[in-house]
Amino acid sequence: MFDRENYEKRIEWYKDARFGMFIHFGAYATAARGEWVRSVEEMSVHDYQKYIDAFDPDDCDMKEWARMAKKAGMKYAVMTAKHHDGYALFDTKLSDYKTRRDFVAEFLEAFRAEGLHVGLYFSLIDWHHPDYPHYHDRHHPERNNEAYKNVKHDFDNYLRFMHGQVKELCSNYGKLDIMWFDFSYDEMRAEKWQAQKLVEMVRSLQNDIILDNRLEVSGEGFGSLLSDHPSDYCGDFVSPEQIIPPYGLFDQQGRPVLWEACITMNDHWGYHSQDHNYKKPMTIIRKLVECVSKGGNMILNVGPDARGRFPKETIRILNEISVWMRNYSESIYGCGASVLNKPENGRITQNGKILYYHVMEMSIGGIPLYGIHRDNVEAIYLLSDHSELQIMDNWIVNNYPDIVFIDIKGNDLPDPIDTVIKIILK
Ligand code: GLC
Secondary structure: OHHHHHHHHHHHHHHHHOEEEEEEOOOOOHHHHHHHHHOOOOHHHHHHHHHHHHOOOOOOHHHHHHHHHHHHOOOOOEEEOOOOOEOOOOOOOOOEEEEEOOOOHHHHHHHHHOOOEEEEEEEEEOOOOOOOOHHHHHHHHOOOOHHHHOOOOHHHHHHHHHHHHHHHHHHHOOOEEEEEEEEEEOOEHHHHHHHHHHHHHHHHHHHEEEOOOOOOOOOOOOOHHHHOOOOOOOEEEOOOOOOOOOOOOOOOOEEEEOOEEEOOOOOOOOEEEEOOOOOHHHHHHHHHHHHOOOOOOEEEEEEEOOOOOOOOOHHHHHHHHHHHHHHHHHHOOEEEEEOOOOOOOOEEEEEEEEEEEOOOOOOOOOOEEOOOHHEEEEEEEOOOOOEOOEEEOOOOOOOOOOOEEEEOOOOOOOOOOOOEEEEOOO
């Protein structure tokens, strides 16, 4: 039975946090063609072994990762404990298919030390396990390999293994704030994963943990969290992937539903040495604002290389984000959708009686703050330096008394990416 009161309490920190780091780290970084390389190239587990053997990150300083995440204003981080290739980054006793170093332990220690909430990504799919369906599975690397056509898989044995590894993660690594399961497809969803039993176990070991919705769906679909009868394994947030829900997300009663857009900086989750199609920092910042203005979170992905280093483009982007967040993070944390409609020159995020007007387009003759009425205004400040902004009162704007105009001197916005104006309402 869905306990809404407990749910609202559980997600409070997460809603306030708004901005997280996703880390896709694993042996696939050695292939350097993304985390789906085994499936895309229909690679046998034997051929993949050379990447496993070669994966030995010698320059992997997770304390440095954590410092960069914190500086960029990220309040939580989620790292892959095991991706679809089945290669565990933690000291599982249920398999030898694991890294020598316990990267999960290092990640949790480093990011907790910087004060971030921490979560683990865990793949429900396991292309290495002999009892996971191979032939004619939609994604398995051996899906077209006739040699597997008549192989019988003991899927219950696989479930015991998969649940066992989740239990290890929830038992042996201290308090986890998020478990990010990934992903359901075709008939592989819900009770096929024995999701009820899995979630009961997870919540018995990690009482306040927040779960995503991918025991029911993938990046496609919302799951029963939006329905009138949410399942016990619907998760706590919807996980739109590489997209921002155009209008935010609401359940069938019209109540806002928590969601987190998971976004890559380039076009891959795992490290891809030839993918230099990185988004501009301005785009990422403006999309973070869009997420918050629509009542959602953004988790921004980093794919460290096989030596354990963030790609240089990633570092540059995080540094640019940190400059903007240092000035304006107050308009992100604890904020959400505004009662006002989106203005034509930017976006609005709101926290109680404070509106943050994100101006992304310069005006001529004073900046109009659409939807704001002077009778409701206590004070207006430029957020970056907390300098007061005066409401314009002159012949230029007097034809439009129902709009508040403010005069930011000069012909350019103080911050061309997004100049945030803080409006304290009466
Ligand atoms: C998709 C991809 C997976 C990635 C996940 C992140 O499920 O298959 O590789 O980890 O998205 O959201």
